[in-house]
Amino acid sequence: MTEVPTGDANRDSAPPPPAFIQRYPGAPPEPNPALQQAPGSPYAQTAPYPAPPYAQTAPPYAQTAPYPPPPYAQTAQYPGGPMQDPYPQPYAAAPDSRPKTLATVALATALAGVVAVFVPIISVVAGLILLAAIVLGIVALASRRQGGKGFGVAAIVVAVVGGMTAWILSTVVFGLFGLADAWRDDAVVPSPLPSSETYVPPVDAEPTDGSDGMRGTIDSPYGYGELVPIWNAATGDPVWEISVGTPVDLTGELAAEDLFNPTPETGVYSAVPVTLTYIGDGTIDPWRDYEWVVETSWVTLGGAPLEEEYLLLPDGYLSALDLATMGPGQTVTFHSVVDAPLDAVGGVRTAIGFDYELYWAAPQ
Missing domain, CATH: 2.60.40.1240 (Immunoglobulin-like)
Known part of the structure; x- marks a missing residue:
């Protein structure tokens, strides 16, 4: 008669359940919950398998420091004033706050000299006015405390051109008058005596x-x-x-x-x-x-x-x-x-x- 194995015998001879299970192919191994929950099971006292790497590693975005705030957020704001850009653009030059008085005076003097060239009554002093404009323009350009360099250059240019104009006009006018006098003298006025002649003025004229x-x-x-x-x-x-x-x-x-x-x-x-x-x-x-x-x-x-x-x-x-x-x-x-x-x-x-x-x- 054949003996039928009993349940205990089958239990004793059956292999122990695996300590770890894999829920699907390629999934990470996990502790077998049946062994951990069975009372008296030797596997229940076994130290769990170390947690998989992804369980111990914090997500990258959680460990990464946040991006630094933009520069304008770190710039101090003057009381009552607008936010200023700490990195000004290279082409945004600061305005010249130096006074332009001397350069402006030089340009005005040069223009006055040019006008004086064409006014007969004051044309004799036009050269002095233009010379003063040139000197003022040079001083305005050389001074570090004065601005308006463009006005200074313009004053020098205007004064030089005005001086050349005055010289040309005076040369032409005096040349025409001299030519007219020469024509008139040659036509009518008696020829002067030779220089060897001795001038004898009358004495005790009455x-x-x-x-x-x-x-x-x-x-x-x-x-x-x-x-x-x-x-x-x-x-x-x-x-x-x-x-x-x-x-x-x-x-x-x-x-x-x-x-x-x-x-x-x-x-x-x-x-x-x-x-x-x-x-x-x-x-x-x-x-x-x-x-x-x-x-x-x-x-x-x-x-x-x-x-x-x-x-x-x-x-x-x-x-x-x-x-x-x-x-x-x-x-x-x-x-x-x-x-x-x-x-x-x-x-x-x-x-x-x-x-x-x-x-x-x-x-x-």
């Missing part, structure tokens, strides 16, 4: 016409065109022969000569020709020999003086300012101009030296 006051007065004038000799009363030496011609109307010639000649207020420019012939010895200068300088003025029919006009005369006409040194026998004619009609001119007064006077007029 002009006289020899009439002893009987002629040449305002009540008894010489007639236009009459030739009158003048002597040195102290020595008896002859000096001048003077003739005053009839006044002529030069209004049209003066208007055509130059645009700078103003229009006559009375509508007519009257001119009187005065002819001088030197009849003495040596030479005479109509401007340096004060005792013999011949000056003319005009009077009305009532004897009131008329003011002489100083204008640019047409070619072929001289003013008293154009007279040059004269030698024996040389003759020159100059014109004196007045703003008055011909019929309003009563006569011409000729002053010789300091106080000797002669009058010319048309017969009444």
